[in-house]
Amino acid sequence: MARRILIDPVTRIEGHAKITVYLDDEGNVSDARFHVVEFRGFEKFCEGRPLGEMPGITPRICGICPVSHLLASAKAADAILAVRIPPAADKLRRLMNLGQFVQSHALSFFHLSAPDLLLGWDTPPATRNVFGLAAANPDLARAGIRLRQFGQEVIEAVGGKKIHPAWAVPGGVREPLSAEARDRIKSRLPESLATAQTALQVFKGLLKKFKAETKVFGNFPSLFMGLVAPDGSWEHYGGHLRFVDSGGEVIADELEAARYAEFIGEAVEPWSYLKSPYYKPLGYPDGMYRVGPLARLNICERIGTPLADAELDEFRSHGQGAVTSSFLYHHARLIEILACLEKIQEALEDADLLSTRLRADAGINMPEGVGVSEAPRGTLFHHYQVDENGLIRKVNMIIATGQNNLAMNRTVAQIARHYVRGDTIPEPMLNRVEAGIRAFDPCLSCSTHADGRMALHVRLVAADGTVLDEAVR
């Protein structure tokens, strides 16, 4: 009899989701679905609001990565104003985004995933969390928490507050960086660099132990997409879009973000509020692509900073062409933390960073604009259409996590297929399916459910709807 395994909710991700695994009559996995069960409605209720409000409203989508929305929104508004923002504003926006990468990646690794990686998948959920990690390895846990704090402090130093700074605006930014704030960032860099390197060593040391996971945690061919700089190096704010395939071949390059609709389609499935974007030339669902740390390292030619580039070389040995295991998102994330710290170091040496010429003033000059920026989780698109006075007519946002939707579904199915045998609910499978999702660091909303008390509810349901087995912990 065909059955269904439901994991509800998925814990230690940002937002609300559940997973269903479908079994066929023989008890083999026939399909798996990652359902996002929350609906936000931002695209709809922004309609009618003045353009200038958008960089204030859209960061409220998320408390983890508000900076990503702030920057994508400001860039879309820059396009509607048809201005080129002052160079120092551009540099400061970049600095803030680097801080955002550090804090978000540190949160993902140390707070959300390290408990799985360092304590083991099968540790009881009550201790498999950041508190358990703090008990088992207090130095690493403290260093990780301080690394996230450093990222937050970069955001605060630039934008005035850690969460939801209304600092980037259409045409530039509002406040300059003070020399005092710059020096404060500088003073904490050495400690942060040391933590990032330690975490990388720890993770690389674990890779041997996680051979099976590397092989089955979402390891499949797919496209990868993200921004690259004009010289093909790693990028997080400007540049152009590039797609590479799993062989590492560039299949589309120098794509203009403003024309995203020509190459990205958005499919809608009835079982999830999360759309499934795909690469149009390959169609749905064959045009599956991944975004985020793994994709960015796969598409760039180099990072451009010495420590991170050395790590990138080593990282590339895990793949032929592109690195295809989603488990290695963790690895890529840690390399990106290192890269961002090195880039922050570089940025702070630029005397122009303290400039006070920061805001281009202009009216509504274009009927629409697209802003694209790399969020920690991947490429983020904000597309606005306005009326002649600048009131929003239409909003389309393509969020990083959405673009990984197809790959996350594939990952869940792959892990379930590997661990499900026969007609019992295999405990190790449940932990690993969740962990597989966590590798993508999905951000489904503004809330983090990182609480060990949160129930994992699993049901085995027959095709006729009767509950055959149920497990709650």
Place this chain on the structure above:
Amino acid sequence: MAAKTLTIDGQMVGAAEDQTILEAARDAGIPIPTLCHLDGLDSVGACRLCLVEIAGSHKLQPACVTVVAEGMEVRTNTERLQKYRRLILELLLAERNHICSVCVANGHCELQRLAAAHGIDHVRYGYQCPKLEVDVTHPIFGLDHSRCVLCMRCVRVCWYIEGAGTKNVSGRGSGSRIIDDLCQPWGESETCTSCGKCVHACPTGALFYKGATVAEMERDRGKLEFIVRAREKKQWIV
């Protein structure tokens, strides 16, 4: 001019005979919350936040339009008054869409300040969430009906200080709207002089400079007082 003596919150206070309770209280350093009142403009007693208790009367009186009387005993901050003020503020917050976090006036808003001062951390009434428009047809200014509390400061400043008579009110009750001229887009108004006094008079984020982003809309009330003083007292004190 004869002086009057009254007590406000137990304190003996002297006042000129044509002064209001609000003026007398403020001269004596006794705060009474207001929202529709603005120095330099005629008071209308619309918002009811300045209601006070007067001994011998069951009716609460708005301090901004009630003239002092000899021997009057006024109480400005009783439990009953606090209850009513909270109620008024909660109703104002529920009536339209006051989303402080993304509002241009965040941190510089009189409604927000009053709500905080009265300990309002939630609203007991159902939010009406009306679908209201933003008028940004004017080249410099915008009007967001979602943030309007219908205090009519903009109407009064437009009529009695600028003398343009552009701003007005249409409709009744909660359906009331601030309008320009004959209810046309602000940008098409033939009477508006683009002086900006209404923007500086607005207590919330309803009137704003176009292009202002979150929390950027600060008002310069001093400008209005400067104009009124210059006109009435022939004193040009900046």
